[in-house]
Amino acid sequence: MHQIPTTHRIDPSTGSMSNATGHYEKRLKDLAGIYGNAQAFEHAASGAGDRIVYTVHEARPTATQGDLIFGTTFMEPGQIGGEYFMTRGHIHARANRPETYYGESGQGVMLLETPEGETKIMEISPKVLIYVPPLWIHRSVNTGDTPLVMSFCYPSDSGQDYGVIARSGGMAKRIVANGDDWSAIDNTSYRPRDADEIARIYSTTD
Ligand SMILES: O=P(O)(O)OC[C@H]1O[C@H](O)[C@H](O)[C@@H](O)[C@@H]1O
Numbered sequence: 444m445h446q447i448p449t450t451h452r453i454d455p456s457t458g459s460m461s462n463a464t465g466h467y468e469k470r471l472k473d474l475a476g477i478y479g480n481a482q483a484f485e486h487a488a489s490g491a492g493d494r495i496v497y498t499v500h501e502a503r504p505t506a507t508q509g510d511l512i513f514g515t516t517f518m519e520p521g522q523i524g525g526e527y528f529m530t531r532g533h534i535h536a537r538a539n540r541p542e543t544y545y546g547e548s549g550q551g552v553m554l555l556e557t558p559e560g561e562t563k564i565m566e567i568s569p570k571v572l573i574y575v576p577p578l579w580i581h582r583s584v585n586t587g588d589t590p591l592v593m594s595f596c597y598p599s600d601s602g603q604d605y606g607v608i609a610r611s612g613g614m615a616k617r618i619v620a621n622g623d624d625w626s627a628i629d630n631t632s633y634r635p636r637d638a639d640e641i642a643r644i645y646s647t648t649d
């Protein structure tokens with residue numbers, strides 16, 4: 444009847460987590476369409492499409508509503524046409540489910556966007572915890588020159604909707620290299636969500 448409590452040791456440098464129940468890798472060739480410079484992406488992917496960009500280790504104790512999914516993301520440093528390596532990004536399929544991220548090693552930013560198109564950009568580094576409230580689209584970006592490792596936790600019934608970013612032509616901002624620092628620029632392909640799309644997102648909440 445009761446589940447058994449578990450302990451998980453996280454290695455801040457590799458993102459490995461003991462007693463994980465699964466892991467997956469995203470390779471350059473899996474990430475077509477997320478970068479502004481399609482030609483730079485094709486060039487990089489044709490040479491090194493199998494290169495792993497990020498690895499997720501996770502534990503999913505049960506799928507029961509009210510349970511949690513937690514784990515780590517390890518993301519390599521790199522750029523495509525001046526734009527930093529990043530996750531695909533998503534809103535939760537049940538869009539009012541929140542998430543936390545905790546910096547383990549490296550430097551990065553969380554790029555956050557509401558359905559209506561407001562942007563927030565939060566820096567993450569070791570010992571910094573970021574709370575992603577319900578209804579925010581989220582993507583992590585490695586702005587450093589070392590791996591970015593973060594641990595995360597979110598409700599087990601959240602799910603991920605990746606199409607929300609594709610349908611708007613990406614997120615409103617892109618995180619690009621600017622000398623030794625990062626900066627946010629407008630994504631010229633971005634199309635703000637219309638009222639139907641916004642209503643669809645809100646209709647997933649309960
Ligand atoms: O799912 P992506 O947008 O590719 O991001 C990869 C992963 O990043 C974080 O670790 C999140 O907590 C995961 O839920 C997410 O799946």
Ligand SMILES: [Fe+2]
Nearest residue numbers: 535542581597
């Ligand atoms: Fe998420």
